[in-house]
Amino acid sequence: MTRPSENGFLANLQAKAVRWLEDNRGLVIVLFCLPASFLFDSAIQIRCWIRRTFFSAPADHPKRVREIQKCVQQRNALPESERKPMCTAKPNWLSLSLTFYRKDLCHQVPIDLFDILELDEERLTIKVEPNVSVGDLTRYLTPKGYTLAVTLEIADATAGGLAFGVGMTTYSHKVGLYQETVLSYDVVTADGELVHVTADNEHADLFHCLPWSHGTLGFLVALELKLIKIKPYVHMKYLPVHSQKEYCDKMMELSGALDKDYPVPDYLEATIYDKDNAVILIGNFADVDTDEKKAKINEVTRWYKPWFYKHVETFLNKEGEEYIPIQDYLLRHNRAIFWVLEAMIPFGNHPVFRALLGWACPPKPAFLKYTTTAAVREMTFSKQVFQDIVMPLNTLADQVNTAIDLFDTFPLLVYPCRIYDHGRGPQGQLRPPPKEGLTSGSNFAMFNDLGVYGVPGQVKRREPYNPTKAMRAMEKFTRDVGGYSFLYADLFMTEDEFNQMFDLTLYNAVREKYHCEGAFPKLYDKVKPEIDVIALGDKSEN
Template identity: 60%
Template sequence: MSNSEKTAPVSLGQQMARWLEKNRGIIVVFVVLPLSLFFGLFMKLRHWLVRKFVSAPAKHDERVQAIQRQVQHWNKQPKAERKLMCTARPNWQSLSTTFFRKDQCHQINLPLYDILELRENQMTVVVEPMVSVGDVTAFLVPRGYTLAVCLEVAEATLGGLAMGVGMTTYSHKVGLYQESVVAYEVVLADGSLVRATRDNQFSDLYHALPWSHGTLGLLVSLELQVIRIKPHLKVEYIPVRGQRQYCDMMRDLSGALDRNRPTPDYLEATVYSRDEAVIMVGHFSDVPQDETHKINRVTRWYKPWFYKHAESFLHTGRGYEYIPLEDYLLRHNRAIFWVVETMIPFGNHPLFRWCLGWLLPPKIAFLKFTTTPGIRAMTFTKQVFQDIVLPMNQLEDQINKCEELFDLYPILIYPCRIYDHGPHRGQLRPPRKEQLVPGTNYGMFNDLGVYGVPRPVMEKKKFDAVAAMREMERFTVDVGGYPFLYADTFMTRNEFERMFDLTGYEQVRAKYNAEGAFPHLYDKTKPEIDVVEVGKQYIDPL
């Protein structure tokens, strides 16, 4: 048999994929970034027009009543003709990697973009669900506050985080985003408006709404806990060599070993290899007069990407600096942690930063808006975007399993409390006895952030993305963890119900008539493509 007979012909699609992969950086710089800039300006203008002429805090009740009328109109339709309800917000505006089929649903318009009230006496802020992290940060920080749980991506919406999940470097003190929610205002399937809190008559709904992804009702406002701040954060960078050493230090600093141990205000680690990590410890601080030269505005366009800046301490040794709080809260925004490096390998070069760094980051909404089915299929098999909640007492096992399956660094580690609220109080099962911090009702878990291109893909080797992720999901359920559901999942319905406790969720769906009105959580969050079948097509390297 000749060589030509042995070698399968390369399709036009594969040739295009190869060309795009080889020239990805140039295409992103000269096509994606400029278009993303104009797209972002258009969206800002659109939001300004909406706020100026459509919305206003004083009109919140009117907007909610309009939403109730939409739901009541849906209820008047014959049951046989009703489609399941969802929001009319386009898929490309969300941070989820999936594309739920909203075209098959009855879409409810939710023009809710306003910050409604800062309640300083209660230490809370009331917002509509479409308010973004960037919006609320710009509003709160000049007033001396920030959200107790504030995500690092400016585009994320507060409502999306409430119906999904959020975690940050303050979470070792307060827990997941849901723990900072004081109240949810929700329109139910019958069009009624309820306010759900931790201890009122709708407490069952309150506990089921997190991780529900809009499958129990329509969120129309949130009351969120805020904390007092100082203008700057003193951040200490601690380079650590040796896996056991940095894992033990993270457990100690987070209070996982001793509930009485004083903990820093902010705590995170970036793992650069199995045996190298930089731990970052932050304390609210005033800047001494003789140390103003140590102020670092890390979000400036010409500055090194934050994770690269942190990595430099592996070479220079332990150090500290003062970061303005708003800069710290959005420190990972420019490089979207380190995802931009997969798009622009030369993006952290000083020449690029000084000349074109102001174009970053590419708008996530624009990237999703321009994602074709072919790009979607190829992307999920060639890249990893996962945040996974895992117990800190098995931190070494997490990192080793991640290296075994993906061989991908850096890895993000955010410690976080997971509370035991009792049986069937939400989709997360109570921490296991051995995972609890002694003398408390919470376990210390962590977000394992895995983003980027696995080494086998970088080296043009075979990589079975589906097999790798399914193995990671098996590991996750075995140790009592949970993947964030914004990312692709690979579980069957039975596997999903083994991982998540849906008992209370199903009771709430029945009690508040969500069954038949909103999609089920599994159906809402599962990939819209057949990941197993698509995965088979992309195992071979291009």
């Protein structure tokens, strides 16, 4: 029998160990996580090389799809009492979602689809299988003079994950969300049928609901995406601003929110370093054809270079310009995972560290997730924030002030993005923007992604912090202004609140039409945290 004094001793020892790990997290990650992550990533890369070299066969795509259909049909042939909801067999740790969906309770279907199927340079489209990564596509397309119209900055993101989730980037003020660049989906339904889904065929209702569906309406086996032509470099201008009103007004102007015919730049974003100080990044495709331009080339993703957001910070008190190779620009935030790596390795941007170990960064996201135990998940949940939220750009000042009040962490990321009203009834899970918010003479309103990543100031100062209360307040603000939470991150909403934020009218009709009930989990059940966020929030205050 354990005596009370022993319990107290063990609890005190555990608390000291946790505190030591918190205070020395960077050292632990450098000594153990980085080497293990490097080996882990190397093994994955070797596996990918073997798969591409010896097993890649775009011509065999129909055969691979038939195998998926067969798996679904075999599940459907089981006695009703033995049929579980279906999901992909892709391990949770390979997903960029923060949550750990209980796939062990599902009928898992392997989706071994990793090939680029067809590049159509006349139509400016590319057809790919769902597990092709952003890194693969960037390496394949940029030497040919193309890129996806919406290219996420994280190389491990996949074409299919973005299609059934959401994607936004610094070109989105010109084209909208990733879903606006998808021309067609090939989907295996709950009945095991293969359907080709477009905006104007008999499956148009399904087309509008597949974005933000997170695998709850079918299995994606291929998709066709729009491309844009590019030049070898991005001419980047850095514009420092020193008041909240100034950067809010500038983003409205430069994004085209005030005038649909305004000559907007190719790429646009802002990094906010405190309430009143930010740097606006204005990028345009460019050639480097003079010695003067060549002298301004900056390959920002080199391992020994400063993290990109730290480089941007040097322009807070001066304007600047440079030429960034297009592939470096597209993956500029990959090396520091925006600025999340600073919370893991506080000294990671030091020149000595970058010179010696910068090549090993960042720790592989898949490895971090693979090694996440329940205790680590609980700690990161209660001591970090990682959220992307889409809200009307004309509320930016209120967004920033709310984020500061609740999380007190910087920098903050701002990407402007068109949200369209396509003029039909329910247009999928996203509610159309209000008519009064539309840019004059257009069918879109300008929204923005507010990226809040890092350790809240209250945690840094070791003050009381309840992540559940903070995030529920942020979600309420988001609903009140007509915004949406990205569903890869932890949600704190009840199902009723979720249904207020998103419009599930068409989604529910599609689930019934395509026999998804019982075959696939419901959207809220698929994306809600696997942990009790209310209990953990209460615990964090004690």
